[in-house]
Amino acid sequence: MSGKVRLSRQTMLLGILGVLLVVMALRFLPGSSGSSTGGGDAAVDFLAQEVPALEMAVLTPVPEETPGNARNPFVYGPKPTPTPDTRPRPTLPPRPTRPPRPTPTPRTVRTADGRVLPPPPPFRKKYIGYFGPEDRPVAVFREGKEVKVQVRGGVLDDVFIVRDVGFNAVEIGFVGYPEEVTTRVEIEK
Numbered sequence: 001m002s003g004k005v006r007l008s009r010q011t012m013l014l015g016i017l018g019v020l021l022v023v024m025a026l027r028f029l030p031g032s033s034g035s036s037t038g039g040g041d042a043a044v045d046f047l048a049q050e051v052p053a054l055e056m057a058v059l060t061p062v063p064e065e066t067p068g069n070a071r072n073p074f075v076y077g078p079k080p081t082p083t084p085d086t087r088p089r090p091t092l093p094p095r096p097t098r099p100p101r102p103t104p105t106p107r108t109v110r111t112a113d114g115r116v117l118p119p120p121p122p123f124r125k126k127y128i129g130y131f132g133p134e135d136r137p138v139a140v141f142r143e144g145k146e147v148k149v150q151v152r153g154g155v156l157d158d159v160f161i162v163r164d165v166g167f168n169a170v171e172i173g174f175v176g177y178p179e180e181v182t183t184r185v186e187i188e189k
Helices: 002-028
Strands: 127-130 139-145 147-150 161-166 169-174 182-186
Touching: 127 182, 139 161, 147 161, 147 182
Parallel strands: none
Antiparallel strands: 127 139, 139 147, 161 169, 169 182
């Protein structure tokens, strides 16, 4: 029962609001007969007036000179002449210089019998990997487009001895030099 009462109250309120909207629209919309602004079809009367021509001198008047030494604070005066700085410029401290690089002395190699050998030649090949069984791995080297392979203990170019082949690097010895004189060549990444 309360649902019917609520529905009828809502319907009654909506009806009242609708009637109020229609009355307001008829009364206040322009061109309607109930408008309170007066005659809606009456022409608007206006009086045309002439606009005077403006001159630039009137817009930006030239400031008048003031008597005496007084200056008008609202007018920019001439820029002051800067006073030259007669003090001498400070002397900059000298820039730090790097000490000269020492000239490396060539590394000489002394053999067990007392001979002095020149430094070993540089190894220019790149180690690119290995293959083969664990007890006899084969190292792979590249120089330019040329690829060479060599087992542990083998000689490359009659100068370089492959002393050890590892996963990340190889130990290279030199023909005619003691076994302790080696260079380590890392794998190329």
